[in-house]
Amino acid sequence: MMNLPTIREPLIIGLVITLFVFLPIYGFLNLNEDQFVYEVQTFDVFEDGEFEILQYTQVTPSGVLDLGVANEAYVGFDIANFKTLSGDNSAVVVEVKNPTFREVVSYQKDESGMLVELNKSGTNWGKTDLFASPNPLIFLGDDTGVEKIYLSILSNEPIVFEVSVVSEDGFHAMYYKKALIVNVYIGIMFALFLYNFILYFLIKDRTYFYYCFYILFIALAQTSLMGYSYYYFLGMNVKLYEVSIIGFSAISGVAGISFMRLFLKTKYYTPILDKFLQLNIVVYLAAFVFRLLGSLSISYTLTDISGLMVILLFGFTATKIARIGYRPAAYFIIGWLFFFIGLLIFILQSNGFINVTMVANFPMLLGTAMEAILLSLALADKINVLKKEKEEEQMERLRMLKENEKLILDQNESLEAKVRARTEELENTLVNLQNTQTQLVNQEKMASLGQLTAGIAHEINNPINFVSSNISPLKRDIKDLLEVVQSYRDHGAAQFSEATKKELNELEEDIELDYVLQEIDQLLRGMEDGAKRTVEIVKGLRLFSRVDEQDVKKVDIHDGINSTLVLLNSSMSGKIKIIKEYGEIPMVECLAGKINQVFMNIITNAIHALQDHMPSNPDPEIKIITSNHYDYISIEIKDNGPGMPESVKQRIFEPFFTTKAVGKGTGLGLSIVYTIIENHGGTLEVETLEGQGTSFIITLPIYQNTIQNE
Structure with missing residues (x-):
């Protein structure tokens, strides 16, 4: 049997919140208390938009007409009974309860049988009325005399809807109460999201991370089912809104299952059921993928299967773990129970089995809100449990530390002696290694220096040889020039005769005086190049060694790099x-x-x-x-x-x-x-x-x- 003290506290908390918070809200927001609402139960389904060929007439005791997955549909219904039953001749509002329809065009037939357009609405048209109502609306004045309405419906989602007729004053009252319910719900869920999101950053526990996303996307999923996310969050993007219906549900399912696995430690307590939970995640993801690929029927079927698996697995797994005595499972069971009750009331009301005279999604909103609140309390309680366990663990560690302290002190005395001896050995060894390393580094430096010296000697030898080889021809040319000078001296300028001048000219031609002068210039230039090369090598040596730069x-x-390449x-x-x-x-x-x-x-x-x-x-x-x-x-x-x-x-x-x-x-x-x-x-x-x-x-x-x- 489940431990009663374990489950008593979360049960009392849930009942207190229900009695003192949500039931007063329900009593105040009872939508249909003072209003007469006529629910259409008989629909004519036509073959095309001319509304001439009647396919069949369907009577729906629950008021829900389900035409399945279809891109378009043409239906008609009578609203004359509204004024008869209500006795109200004021203006009326016809509400088609499905926010996913892309286009809903309403008509009436005039006396000649011709179709006359009344109104256009749907997601393709954006905001078509002052109220931004998620459901398509048809406003009829008090003098229109419309008794039968025909609808042309275009949709990328399954065509499932119901039609209600209410007075315009009644619609306004219902609309504002419904909007208040949704806003209160969004406020509660957003506050819980922020609370747990902050706790995640403080505690760094992944459980809070998954739970934050579960709260966020379960709230988004509910607002998408009611059509409010189209206006509030998605910027009236039609395709994004249609994907969100399955997408938000799938993401919330994945986050919820991931949270449950961590929160209840299913991998440890129920390893077999944990495998089924992982399979459930795969089914949710598959439903989302099929929705993105456009397979509506498969995606909705997989979503329904996933929801059924969640209900069964959550209840069975949490109950089994709670029987073991794991306290967080009790909170989870109570939260799941509220969600299940809300879901059950929603299904029964949607199918006409009960009428709780409120907005159809209010039980689901109540269930998800109660579940979120109780699980947030469970996470907070988990902190206390972990704190208590940590304190006990610290006390146990302290006791063990005290027992080990004496043993350590005794061992330290013997170890210190050994450490001193070993330290002396290591210090001697370190000194020897440092000396050896210094010697090896110096040897490496000397090897590099020897290689450097050999390179410099080789490079300097070339320009020196170059200069030496030019000395002999330079001497020879200078000697020839001196002979000419000497000849001029011997004869004297005053004694030059024509014959002498001729002789001197012949001498200059024999030694090619002009060429000698050019050669001397070239030789001197070569010597200069050799000298420059010697300077370059010395400069490269200085750049490489940088002996004068130690900082x-x-x-x-x-x-x-260039000086290294030169060397x-x-x-x-x-x-x-x-x-x-x-x-x-x-x-x-x-x-x-x-x-x-x-x-x-x-x-x-x-x-x-x-x-x-x-x-x-x-x-x-x-x-x-x-x-x-x-x-x-x-x-x-x-x-x-x-x-x-x-x-x-x-x-x-x-x-x-x-x-x-x-x-x-x-x-x-x-x-x-x-x-x-x-x-x-x-x-x-x-x-x-x-x-x-x-x-x-x-x-x-x-x-x-x-x-x-x-």
């Missing part, structure tokens, strides 16, 4: 093609010497990889690409060498890992490179595939927040 400064990255020119032997694709990048704050060391190591590795595979790669090349990315720059150094397998790629940044032969590499180059880039706040990535080359991608921030250390 972070703004540096031109392109200068650093490595001898290593490439003119066989490797260098492609530069420099972008417009700003000056970058960095340690220039460290960054140049990065370029040196990566480009050197690329050169070695290309030189080792020259026979299989006749066109080796290295491409260097720079680009600006607003707050950082990227440098990509890419070669078309042999690439690396995945196993090597995963380890290239590990200290001491190398693929070179013994004695040719320490395995620290790329490890140092990675540390330098990391200390600069940048990233270093490698992209490689066997046989497709290797690409190192460096990113550096343009500005450094803190000064980097050596």
Whole structure:
């Protein structure tokens, strides 16, 4: 049996809310109390819009005419009995109770039998009266004498409706009461939505998240069924409104089931029923999808099946869990019971079995509102339960902590002695490792410096040889010029005779004095070029090493790359093609010497990889690409060498890992490179595939927040 104390509290709360809140509202808003409403029960169904060929006459004791899924229908009905039964000869209003009709055109026949249009309404026409009534209305004056009305109906939804006739004064009274009911309902549901939505952000419990959406969409579903969402929320969008009838119901069903699964812990308490609840979600979603695809009949059928499954599964699952003694299930049962009662009254009234003299959807509104209120209280109660459980859990943890505290204190004494001994060992080991690391780093630096010195010696040797080779011809030309001068001296200007002058001219022609002068100019120019090249190499060395700059400064990255390439020119032997694709990048704050060391190591590795595979790669090349990315720059150094397998790629940044032969590499180059880039706040990535080359991608921030250390 279910625990009575568990269910007593939510039951009392539900009854109190019903007695002191909703029943007074119902008594005040009893719509038909003072008004005579004539419900049409006999309808003539015609074949076409001429209203000549009568298909059949249908008498509906409940007043509901169901023509199923059809795009159009033509019906007629008598309203003469209204004035006879009511004794009221004032103006009347005919209400066609279905807000989903796209077009409802009403006619009467004149004395000659011709159709005369009375009114147009429906969602295609938007707001056609001052009241924005969801249902199509036909206003008839007190002197029209209309006894029979014909309707031409166009609809994308099932054609199911009923017709009521009431005096115009009675309609106004009913309309305002009905609008008040809907507004009160929307206010209550919106307040509950906001309350639980705020709790969700405070508690971070997904149960509140699903429950918020359930409250929101069950309210939207009810307003869509009554037609008010068309005016209130959907901006009078016809297609969106038609989809909302199934859509809001499906979403509220999915959210409600998801909420129930979390709230009642069905996966833990009733795992088999939890599977059926998941299936119910699928059915709801399928109904929504079929509605979007235009399969109305299937979507409405699946929605009805889903609703039936919800009623059965919710009641059975909640009852089973409540029997276990889980308190939140009691609140859920009472809330579900109110919803079920409201749904049952709505169905009985819609089918004419009972008449509670109020708006047809009021039982559903009451049921959903009561369910939302009780479940909100249940969630609030859940907070208290969780708080109590947490306090008990904390007390138990405190007790265990006190028991463990003594044990820990005893163990700490023995552990501290061991830790001290181990710490001394680790400190000694750390010192040794630091010394070893320093030695290895220095060795790597010395290796780089040796390579740098060899490159400089080679590059300086070329311009020196170039100058030396020009010294001999320069001496010879100068000697020839001196002979001419000497000859002029020997003879003297005063003693020049014609013969002497002729002799001197012949001498100048023999030595080609003009050519000698040109040659001297060319030789001097070559010497000047050699000297400039020597200066460029020294400048490149200075840019690369940056020995005079130990702090972070703004540096031109392109200068650093170019100086590195100058120093490595001898290593490439003119066989490797260098492609530069420099972008417009700003000056970058960095340690220039460290960054140049990065370029040196990566480009050197690329050169070695290309030189080792020259026979299989006749066109080796290295491409260097720079680009600006607003707050950082990227440098990509890419070669078309042999690439690396995945196993090597995963380890290239590990200290001491190398693929070179013994004695040719320490395995620290790329490890140092990675540390330098990391200390600069940048990233270093490698992209490689066997046989497709290797690409190192460096990113550096343009500005450094803190000064980097050596």
